[in-house]
Amino acid sequence: MNNLRPMHTVDQIGVQERVKRLKARSIKQKSKLHALTLTLSMIDLTTLEGRDSPSKVRQLCYKATHLHEKFPGIPHVAAVCVYAPMIKVAKEALRGSSVKVAAVATAFPSGMATLETKLAEVNQAVQDGTDEVDMVISRGRLLSGEHDYVAEEIARVKELCGQAHLKVILETGELVTLDNVRAASYLAMRAGANFIKTSTGKVQPAATPEVTLVMMQAIRDYHHESGRRVGLKPAGGISKAKQAIQYLVMLRETLGQAWLTPDLFRFGASSLANDVLMQIVKQSTGIYQSPNYFSID
Amino acid sequence: MSDKETTLDFDTDWSYSPAPQSSTEVKLRDRYNLFIGGKYQPSQTKDYLEIINPATEEKLSEVPQAGAADIQSAVEAAREAYTHTWSPMPAADRGKLIFRIARMIQERAREIAVIETMDGGKPIRESRDVDVPLAAAHFFYYAGWADKLDYAFPGRSAQPIGVAAQIIPWNFPLLMAAWKLAPALAAGNTLVLKPAETTPLTAMVLAEIVREAGIPPGVVNIVTGGGETGQILVRHPDVDKIAFTGSTAVGKEIMRTLAGSTKRYTLELGGKAANIIFADAALDQAVEGIIDSIFFNQGHVCCAGSRLFVQESVYAEVIKKLQERMEMLIVGNPLDKNTDIGAINSREQLERIQAFVEIGKQEGGEVYQSKCNLPDNGFWHAPTLFSNVSQSHRVVQEEIFGPVLAVQTFRTVDEVIEKANNTPYGLSGGVWTDKGAKIFKVTREIRAGVIWANTFNKFDPTSPFGGYKESGMGREGGVEGLMPYVRLDG
CATH class of the missing domain: 3.40.605.10 (Aldehyde Dehydrogenase; Chain A, domain 1)
Structure with missing residues (x-):
C-alpha cells in the first residue's frame, strides 16, 4: 500500500445533512412492499442474552423458517445470530433450510480477552459448524493507535474462519468520531472482513444512519480501490419497518444494485421482523392488525 | 484504484413508486388581474x-x-x-x-x-x-x-x-x-x-x-x-x-x-461562482455540496457554484464520485416528493442551456451527462459535467443558469485564488478543506459577496447577500x- 495520501476525512455536519435528505425519500405502494420483503430476507434474527437457552434458540430458529405462513411468498430471514455455545442447537434446528447460523465470537461484546483466547473461541465456533462469525474488534487498542494490533487480530480470525464468512463488529458507539468509523472500516476491510458491522447492540448508540452511511461510503471507496465487495450489517436499534426502509434507501443510493441482497447487506435485529410483517400485511390488506396476530418468537 | 475499472449500478430492481404531492387543493383562477x-x-x-x-x-x-x-x-x-x-x-x-x-x-x-x-x-x-x-x-x-x-x-x-x-x-x-x-x-x-x-x-x-x-x-x-x-x-x-x-x-x-x-x-x-475542493477536504461531503451547489433549482441560481476547481491529486477520485452521485439524481415530475431535479423554467432558457452545452463540446470540453430518462413533454435538461476545460472556455466564463458544471484542476492555493477571481462576476463561492487556516486565507482573498466553507447555499434573513x-x-x-x-x- 504505497498510497501516501492520508485517508480523507469525514464531515459530520455534511453526513447529517445527507442522511436527512435520504430519510425524506417517500417510499409508497409497490416500492414499499418490495422494500419490506427485501428487509425480511436481510434480517439476522438475533438473540444474544446471558439467559439464552437451547429451547429459546430452537424457538427462534422455528420462527426464522416459518415467518408468517398465512401469507405465502414471504421470504425467510437470512440468518439466526446466537452466542457460540448455541451453534450446534441452531444448526440442528435449521437443518434443511437455507437460513444461516451466525455466531458472535472473540469475547463478545467487550472484546476484552487475549488474542489466544479469542482465536480458540473462533476455532471452536468454526468446528461447531457456524456459517458466519461475528467478531468484535479491540476498540481500546484501536483508539490508542494500535492499528497493527487490530489489523492482525482480524487477519488471524479470518484465517481460522475458513469457509465461514467473517463479519467484523466495529462497535461504532465507542469509536467517538466518524473519522474513526471510516478508518476502522478500512482497517477491517483490508484485513479481510467479508462484512463490516456497526454494533454489538450492547452499547448505545448502536447503529445510526450517520454511521451506516459513512461505512457504506467506505465500502464503496474500498470497492473501487480493490475490486472487492464487502457487505454491511447495521445492528441494534433498528426495530421499525420505516427505519429499515430508510437504511435501504441509503444503500440503494450509495452502493446500488449489487448490494441490494442478503449476501451483502443484513439487519441485526430481534423485533424488526414482526413490524415488517405487520406492514406487509397492511400493504396487502389495507388494515393494520393487532400485534397479537404475529408470534413473538 | 484497482486495475479493473469498477462501476456501481444505480439502475436497480427496486425503484421508488411515484409519490406526487397532491395539487387538488390548489385553485388557480383562469385569469388574474x-x-x-x-x-x-x-x-x-x-x-x-x-x-x-x-x-x-x-x-x-x-x-x-x-x-x-x-x-x-x-x-x-x-x-x-x-x-x-x-x-x-x-x-x-x-x-x-x-x-x-x-x-x-x-x-x-x-x-x-x-x-x-x-x-x-x-x-x-x-x-x-x-x-x-x-x-x-x-x-x-x-x-x-x-x-x-x-x-x-x-x-x-x-x-x-x-x-x-x-x-x-x-x-x-x-x-x-x-x-x-x-x-x-x-x-x-x-x-x-x-x-x-x-x-x-x-x-x-x-x-x-x-x-x-x-x-x-x-x-x-x-x-x-x-x-x-x-x-x-x-x-x-x-x-x-x-x-x-x-x-x-x-x-x-x-x-x-x-x-x-x-x-x-x-x-x-449574475454569477459564476468558484467552488474549490482541496485535497484534504472531506471528499464525500464536498461532492455532496458540489451537487447541491450546481443542481439546486436546476442550476437556475445566481449564486450557483458553476465553476469547480479540484486540487489535482484528488481530481480523478472527485470526478468519479461526482459522476456516481449524478447517476442517483432523480429527474422528473417536480411535484413528486422524491424528485431532485425538476423542469427547466422555460423553453427559452432550455434552448440557452442547450446552446451552451453545444458550445462547450465544440470548444473541446469533455462532457458527462447522467443517464436519466427525461419526460417527453415539458422542458428538461440532464445534469451535465464538463471537464477538460480552462478559464478561456465560454462554459467557464459565462453564466449558463442551468444544470451545467465546469471542472478544472489546480495545484497551489495562490493559483486557485487567482483563477477564482478571474471572472467579471463576484457573487458567491465555496471552499472545501479540513484546514481552518486555509479557509481563512482563501475566503479573505476571493472577491465575492458570500463564501461558504464546507457547505453551500445556506441562507438566512439575518445575513446580507449581494455581489x-x-x-x-x-x-x-x-x-x-x-x-x-x-x-x-x-
Whole structure:
C-alpha cells in the first residue's frame, strides 16, 4: 500500500445533512412492499442474552423458517445470530433450510480477552459448524493507535474462519468520531472482513444512519480501490419497518444494485421482523392488525 | 484504484413508486388581474400572457401584460399610500402587519409551495423546504426591524425614501418577492412589484395575502408583464428607488437608463461562482455540496457554484464520485416528493442551456451527462459535467443558469485564488478543506459577496447577500438590507 495520501476525512455536519435528505425519500405502494420483503430476507434474527437457552434458540430458529405462513411468498430471514455455545442447537434446528447460523465470537461484546483466547473461541465456533462469525474488534487498542494490533487480530480470525464468512463488529458507539468509523472500516476491510458491522447492540448508540452511511461510503471507496465487495450489517436499534426502509434507501443510493441482497447487506435485529410483517400485511390488506396476530418468537 | 475499472449500478430492481404531492387543493383562477390600490384591475392594454407549467407545457392561467397607463395608476396608488397611510403609520403597527404576512404565508405554505412548483418547475422538496419557509422568515425578520430602525442605525434618524419599483426574477419567485417587499415595507416605503414574465402566480397569492392581512390599499401593488413592462416601471419619474434581481445584461441597461437621475438602485445580478475542493477536504461531503451547489433549482441560481476547481491529486477520485452521485439524481415530475431535479423554467432558457452545452463540446470540453430518462413533454435538461476545460472556455466564463458544471484542476492555493477571481462576476463561492487556516486565507482573498466553507447555499434573513463587480451592488438581508430603503438624517 504505497498510497501516501492520508485517508480523507469525514464531515459530520455534511453526513447529517445527507442522511436527512435520504430519510425524506417517500417510499409508497409497490416500492414499499418490495422494500419490506427485501428487509425480511436481510434480517439476522438475533438473540444474544446471558439467559439464552437451547429451547429459546430452537424457538427462534422455528420462527426464522416459518415467518408468517398465512401469507405465502414471504421470504425467510437470512440468518439466526446466537452466542457460540448455541451453534450446534441452531444448526440442528435449521437443518434443511437455507437460513444461516451466525455466531458472535472473540469475547463478545467487550472484546476484552487475549488474542489466544479469542482465536480458540473462533476455532471452536468454526468446528461447531457456524456459517458466519461475528467478531468484535479491540476498540481500546484501536483508539490508542494500535492499528497493527487490530489489523492482525482480524487477519488471524479470518484465517481460522475458513469457509465461514467473517463479519467484523466495529462497535461504532465507542469509536467517538466518524473519522474513526471510516478508518476502522478500512482497517477491517483490508484485513479481510467479508462484512463490516456497526454494533454489538450492547452499547448505545448502536447503529445510526450517520454511521451506516459513512461505512457504506467506505465500502464503496474500498470497492473501487480493490475490486472487492464487502457487505454491511447495521445492528441494534433498528426495530421499525420505516427505519429499515430508510437504511435501504441509503444503500440503494450509495452502493446500488449489487448490494441490494442478503449476501451483502443484513439487519441485526430481534423485533424488526414482526413490524415488517405487520406492514406487509397492511400493504396487502389495507388494515393494520393487532400485534397479537404475529408470534413473538 | 484497482486495475479493473469498477462501476456501481444505480439502475436497480427496486425503484421508488411515484409519490406526487397532491395539487387538488390548489385553485388557480383562469385569469388574474393587476393588483393596484388594493383592488384587482384588468389591464388597460387588454393583452394577456399565457402562464404554462414548464413540466407539462399545459396552460395554468393567464396574467395581464401591464402597459404605461397601468404603471401610472400603480405608481400613483403607491405614492398616495406612501404620503397618507404607510409612512405616517406608527412603526409598531407597520411591524404588526408585516408579521401578519409572514404568518399567513406559513398558514398557506403547502398551497404556495405547490403553485411555485407548478409555475416554475422546481422540485416540491425545494419549494416546500426552502422557498416558502425562507420567504416567511424574511417577513418575520424585517417585521421586527420596523419599530427598531433607530437601533439599526444608532445616532441617525432613518426615514423612508418613497415609492420603490421592484423587479424580480423567475428562479425564486416568492422568495425574491419576500426579499424585496419585507425591508421596503419595514422601513416605511410603498412599492410596485413586477414578478417575472414566466412565474407570476405566487405573487398573485401574495397579493391575496397582502389584502387579507390588512395592509392598506396601495402600499403593495403588483403588476405583471414582460421586459417592456419592467422598462416602463424603471423609467417612471415618480419612482424613488429601483430594486432589481436578474441578469447582468438587464442590470447594465437599468444603470444606463437611470444615469443622470436621482433614483437610487440596488442590483443583484449574475454569477459564476468558484467552488474549490482541496485535497484534504472531506471528499464525500464536498461532492455532496458540489451537487447541491450546481443542481439546486436546476442550476437556475445566481449564486450557483458553476465553476469547480479540484486540487489535482484528488481530481480523478472527485470526478468519479461526482459522476456516481449524478447517476442517483432523480429527474422528473417536480411535484413528486422524491424528485431532485425538476423542469427547466422555460423553453427559452432550455434552448440557452442547450446552446451552451453545444458550445462547450465544440470548444473541446469533455462532457458527462447522467443517464436519466427525461419526460417527453415539458422542458428538461440532464445534469451535465464538463471537464477538460480552462478559464478561456465560454462554459467557464459565462453564466449558463442551468444544470451545467465546469471542472478544472489546480495545484497551489495562490493559483486557485487567482483563477477564482478571474471572472467579471463576484457573487458567491465555496471552499472545501479540513484546514481552518486555509479557509481563512482563501475566503479573505476571493472577491465575492458570500463564501461558504464546507457547505453551500445556506441562507438566512439575518445575513446580507449581494455581489462584487458585475454581480451587482447593494445588499439584501440583514441590517444591510435596510440601507437601500432608508434615508439617514442627522
